[in-house]
Amino acid sequence: MKKKILMSLVAIPLVLSAGGLKQKALDAGLKPIPADEAALMKLIDNPKNPVTEEKVELGKKLYFDPRLSKSELISCNTCHNLAIGGVDGVSAATGHKWTANPHHLNSPTVYNAVFNSRQFWDGRSPDLEDQAQGPMQAAPEMAITKEMAVERIASMPAYVEEFKKVYPDGKITFKRIADAIGAFERTLVTPSRFDDYLNGQEDALTPAEKEGLKTFIDKGCASCHNGVGLGGTMKPFPVVKPFKYANVGDFKGDKNGMVKTPLLRNVTETAPYFHNGTVWSLAEAVKIMGETQLGTTLSDKEVNSIVTFLKALDGRKPKIEYPMLPPVTDKTPKPVMN
Amino acid sequence: MKKKILMSLVAIPLVLSAGGLKQKALDAGLKPIPADEAALMKLIDNPKNPVTEEKVELGKKLYFDPRLSKSELISCNTCHNLAIGGVDGVSAATGHKWTANPHHLNSPTVYNAVFNSRQFWDGRSPDLEDQAQGPMQAAPEMAITKEMAVERIASMPAYVEEFKKVYPDGKITFKRIADAIGAFERTLVTPSRFDDYLNGQEDALTPAEKEGLKTFIDKGCASCHNGVGLGGTMKPFPVVKPFKYANVGDFKGDKNGMVKTPLLRNVTETAPYFHNGTVWSLAEAVKIMGETQLGTTLSDKEVNSIVTFLKALDGRKPKIEYPMLPPVTDKTPKPVMN
Numbered sequence: 178m179k180k181k182i183l184m185s186l187v188a189i190p191l192v193l194s195a196g197g198l199k200q201k202a203l204d205a206g207l208k209p210i211p212a213d214e215a216a217l218m219k220l221i222d223n224p225k226n227p228v229t230e231e232k233v234e235l236g237k238k239l240y241f242d243p244r245l246s247k248s249e250l251i252s253c254n255t256c257h258n259l260a261i262g263g264v265d266g267v268s269a270a271t272g273h274k275w276t277a278n279p280h281h282l283n284s285p286t287v288y289n290a291v292f293n294s295r296q297f298w299d300g301r302s303p304d305l306e307d308q309a310q311g312p313m314q315a316a317p318e319m320a321i322t323k324e325m326a327v328e329r330i331a332s333m334p335a336y337v338e339e340f341k342k343v344y345p346d347g348k349i350t351f352k353r354i355a356d357a358i359g360a361f362e363r364t365l366v367t368p369s370r371f372d373d374y375l376n377g378q379e380d381a382l383t384p385a386e387k388e389g390l391k392t393f394i395d396k397g398c399a400s401c402h403n404g405v406g407l408g409g410t411m412k413p414f415p416v417v418k419p420f421k422y423a424n425v426g427d428f429k430g431d432k433n434g435m436v437k438t439p440l441l442r443n444v445t446e447t448a449p450y451f452h453n454g455t456v457w458s459l460a461e462a463v464k465i466m467g468e469t470q471l472g473t474t475l476s477d478k479e480v481n482s483i484v485t486f487l488k489a490l491d492g493r494k495p496k497i498e499y500p501m502l503p504p505v506t507d508k509t510p511k512p513v514m515n
Numbered sequence: 516m517k518k519k520i521l522m523s524l525v526a527i528p529l530v531l532s533a534g535g536l537k538q539k540a541l542d543a544g545l546k547p548i549p550a551d552e553a554a555l556m557k558l559i560d561n562p563k564n565p566v567t568e569e570k571v572e573l574g575k576k577l578y579f580d581p582r583l584s585k586s587e588l589i590s591c592n593t594c595h596n597l598a599i600g601g602v603d604g605v606s607a608a609t610g611h612k613w614t615a616n617p618h619h620l621n622s623p624t625v626y627n628a629v630f631n632s633r634q635f636w637d638g639r640s641p642d643l644e645d646q647a648q649g650p651m652q653a654a655p656e657m658a659i660t661k662e663m664a665v666e667r668i669a670s671m672p673a674y675v676e677e678f679k680k681v682y683p684d685g686k687i688t689f690k691r692i693a694d695a696i697g698a699f700e701r702t703l704v705t706p707s708r709f710d711d712y713l714n715g716q717e718d719a720l721t722p723a724e725k726e727g728l729k730t731f732i733d734k735g736c737a738s739c740h741n742g743v744g745l746g747g748t749m750k751p752f753p754v755v756k757p758f759k760y761a762n763v764g765d766f767k768g769d770k771n772g773m774v775k776t777p778l779l780r781n782v783t784e785t786a787p788y789f790h791n792g793t794v795w796s797l798a799e800a801v802k803i804m805g806e807t808q809l810g811t812t813l814s815d816k817e818v819n820s821i822v823t824f825l826k827a828l829d830g831r832k833p834k835i836e837y838p839m840l841p842p843v844t845d846k847t848p849k850p851v852m853n
Contacts, residue, residue, distance in 0.1 A: 241598055243596065243603075249605055250603060250609060255588070259837060260579055260837060261581070261840050265581075265587070266581070266587050266850060268850075271588060275612050275852075445842055448842075457849065494839050496836060498835070499835040499836070501598060501832050502598045502599050504599070504784040507795070512606075514609065514613075514615070
């Protein structure tokens with residue numbers, strides 16, 4: 178009983194300052210996924226590769242298609258599995274011939290990846306369409322050549338028909354394969370209760386989550402984890418203290434030592450954390466961030482409060498009908514296992 | 516014009532004898548997937564593991580869940596991919612640590628596998644529930660122990676809740692994991708135009724397909740490829756002549772040299788063919804069957820006619836919403852890559 182009273186006492190000032198907290202979040206650079214569909218479409222679209230229904234449908238098929246890997250066993254969805262938070266849940270991405278990423282890099286989530294300002298941990302790719310070309314060709318990932326990818330897809334009449342629907346000239350190119358995948362990925366956004374809150378639904382967050390949001394901002398987390406994705410821009414890492422697991426893999430960021438800030442949406446589903454997938458506990462990851470980036474030792478209470486807020490970023494996933502893919506034909510280049 | 520007349524001339528006797536052909540098919544042991552839902556449910560159900568909606572939903576999640584493999588990268592769906600005919604499209608099944616099946620055995624389709632009288636190429640398993648236990652534990656496949664599988668699933672609260680819904684005592688066991696997967700697999704049936712025909716829709720097959728069906732029966736194919744699955748029972752292989760690619764792998768059938776007859780439903784999607792996945796062309800596979808099993812050299816016309824019929828076995832796939840799986844927790848045993 179006493180606890181309950183205490184809880185309501187604690188809740189009062191938060192309720193009173195609620196409008197203030199929302200403004201504080203916006204001032205800190207946090208932005209919602211728009212509730213308005215037209216605004217959302219504008220936000221996720223790429224004028225150079227417009228998101229159309231037909232292209233998204235084609236892209237979905239290609240995203241799930243293992244024939245886009247040399248072995249025909251690995252699809253985009255293998256490492257960015259939409260069933261488990263858009264990741265693979267392993268420390269270092271592992272692909273063709275069971276090869277781990279040579280830099281011990283962890284697969285980032287594809288959900289909301291459209292909100293990244295750059296793609297890849299070193300930000301070397303400007304957008305999802307460009308990014309999609311990388312893993313398909315990378316030897317430790319899908320290991321296919323541009324030519325074989327095109328030859329495989331062009332050998333299946335149903336794909337030929339779909340390409341005609343999307344591109345009047347019907348030409349199948351590697352760039353267009355990646356473009357369609359990118360268009361599909363742009364639709365993988367997951368609005369959460371945090372967005373409902375920022376979009377005006379005052380009671381979408383619990384008092385404890387609001388407290389967590391306040392802590393998140395006050396401690397400085399939002400200085401990197403901001404924008405619609407709560408992350409996604411290139412930042413220095415580490416800032417104050419060395420990252421304690423930096424010795425796993427040899428990744429040092431881009432040429433200026435900048436690292437892409439991971440998105441925090443659905444972060445409860447994207448363990449293990451950090452570029453090298455070395456930390457499995459979200460609480461530990463938050464604690465480490467406090468030390469390496471903010472130069473502060475977060476108390477257990479503060480860590481828990483931040484984690485409570487982060488859980489409110491678990492989003493509503495789009496419904497995905499598992500695609501039925503065109504069968505291979507006698508002309509389809511065969512899988513190559515080695 | 517002449518061709519058209521010829522075609523109608525050819526078509527007439529078939530139309531006239533249509534009732535006769537259907538009866539001929541039934542007499543040859545070919546059976547339709549029942550159009551009546553209650554009859555179908557009765558056919559696919561397992562009294563020892565009743566197919567219920569909740570169990571199928573749980574089984575679907577488990578079927579797609581890579582956390583049921585040691586590495587957390589491989590699910591049932593990896594080798595029996597529902598997007599590509601319920602198979603993996605590679606010659607020998609390849610799993611944990613990129614290990615090929617030691618006997619060079621090919622992954623059979625999971626679609627309609629409920630119609631197999633026995634499971635596995637050597638028929639060592641009586642039903643889908645029993646079968647599902649095998650690949651999870653097999654070192655070159657998912658490579659997990661019963662204990663780790665149970666520990667992984669039991670560590671995720673959403674799974675605990677789902678087990679409670681299916682089993683009043685809520686107990687999570689390896690057998691129940693396999694049972695739920697089996698229940699899901701029982702629903703993966705794909706009625707085709709051939710079934711529509713046998714169920715009374717006279718025009719569901721084209722004249723050419725009916726001609727192919729007739730050839731299929733007359734040549735003796737239906738002596739093994741019969742029943743609802745058009746296959747699925749243990750038969751001698753080879754019968755008349757040695758199988759020309761028998762030297763790939765060391766599989767010799769069960770202790771009596773019997774081999775499970777593959778199902779022919781969706782056969783256009785399940786290349787490469789034979790237990791060792793050595794033949795990529797359906798026409799070639801038909802020709803080889805004629806030689807090794809029936810002791811006859813099928814003409815190209817006969818082969819084409821049979822293939823035309825086989826294409827009519829392409830079924831209507833159930834719609835599958837890609838499942839969103841419970842996230843791992845701090846208690847979930849970590850993936851082990853080696």
